[in-house]
Amino acid sequence: MKFSDETLLAYLEGSLDEAEARAVENAVADDSALESRLMALDPFAPVVQQVFEAVPAEAPSIDLPAPNPPQSGAGLLRLLAVAASVAVIAASATFWATRPKALGWAEQAAIYQSLYSSDTIAELDNPPQRLDAQFALAEAQLGRSLNREVLENLPGLDLKRAQVLSFKGKPLVQIVFADAQGEPFAFCVIRQGPDAPAKDVNLAVLSGLATATWARDGYGYMLLGSDGQTDLSGELSVLTDAFTG
Amino acid sequence: MSSEQAVRGAIQTHSKRVWRFGLALSGASDIADDLLQATALRALEKHHQVTSYERLDSWLMTICRSIWLNEIRARSVRKAQALSVTPEAQLVAPGPDSETNIFAAQVFTQVMQLPEAQRETVMLVFVEGYSYREAAVLLDVPIGTIMSRLSNARQKLKTVMQHDAADTVRRSGK
Structure with a gap:
């Protein structure tokens, strides 16, 4: 079944009758393209998102146990730890850099x-x-x-x-x-x-x-x-x- | 990258999202703090269960919700006499003018006063951008339930939003 943008907007605004609304919901359950269209048309989502995206204002603090520390004070182990953390940074940087580019x-x-x-x-x-x-x-x-x-x-x-x-x-x-x-x-x-x-x-x-x-x-x-x-x-x-x- | 490093990274990257979800679940910022902390520790304990680094955000959300439902909810409900949510509208960042601030506070309050099931769904779909079917998996309900929760939420949000739309148009002199 095909739904026009008008019908989808009427659904989102709550102005369809019960049977029509169920028809839209049933169709969305089987059709992810229709789901994307419906979500893109939702006039409520951007407003609510704008209000909440700045909450909390600052990144909340989390206490995490330190990652496995080097066992002894030996110089070689310390060097290895430094090398490992550099590798982590490099791996994370590669991970971020090779993510698919977000579309504008x-x-x-x-x-x-x-x-x-x-x-x-x-x-x-x-x-x-x-x-x-x-x-x-x-x-x-x-x-x-x-x-x-x-x-x-x-x-x-x-x-x-x-x-x-x-x-x-x-x-x-x-x-x-x-x-x-x-x-x-x-x-x-x-x-x-x-x-x-x-x-x-x-x-x-x-x-x-x-x-x-x-x-x-x-x-x-x-x-x-x-x-x-x-x-x-x-x-x-x-x-x-x-x-x- | 090891799974532990991936999980540590995900905790830092998604800390705001998990905190917001904790706020939506519990309705209180101090409980959201506790939920985030507990979620982070639990995720680190379970890092070896991670097989794909793709959707660690929804994995963290699932952990957060399970801690809420199994460990914190009953205690908080007893404490707060059935979760009568006091919306903490001061959490909303100040906007460019006072009308915008009033509107943002109204939307915030309206969302926080929704029943818990609608609130968690609105947060996942409207704010965090999960699709209906992703939210259905995360909350372990049918997709139709997600859609009807959102419909009910929209009906309640409608009053404050329509009022504001009329207001803004009037202000811009149209």
């Missing part, structure tokens, strides 16, 4: 967006009051305006939906459009915090989609076309003017 928010957002097809957005017709609520929630999470009037008037694009996702506890808003051919197009904004460095526009093809990313004043922005060849320049000039900070 833009890569993750591109992977998610690349799953959208024209069919996904064909069903996304939100009445104005629903869009109002989506923008209110998204702007509250981000703590900034999304310049809705600019987004509604992007030439050739039809505004479909704004939804709140989360990346490592940071609110990430995805705004979906349909282009003139009915193909998906998206603009994402993430709140990175006041210390995040500003970045100039960078064009790249990620997960098969043409993208433009930039960052200003603690927010990251990303524009995603419908395929690897999409020309983003028109939208980009409007959006970089509108989202200067």
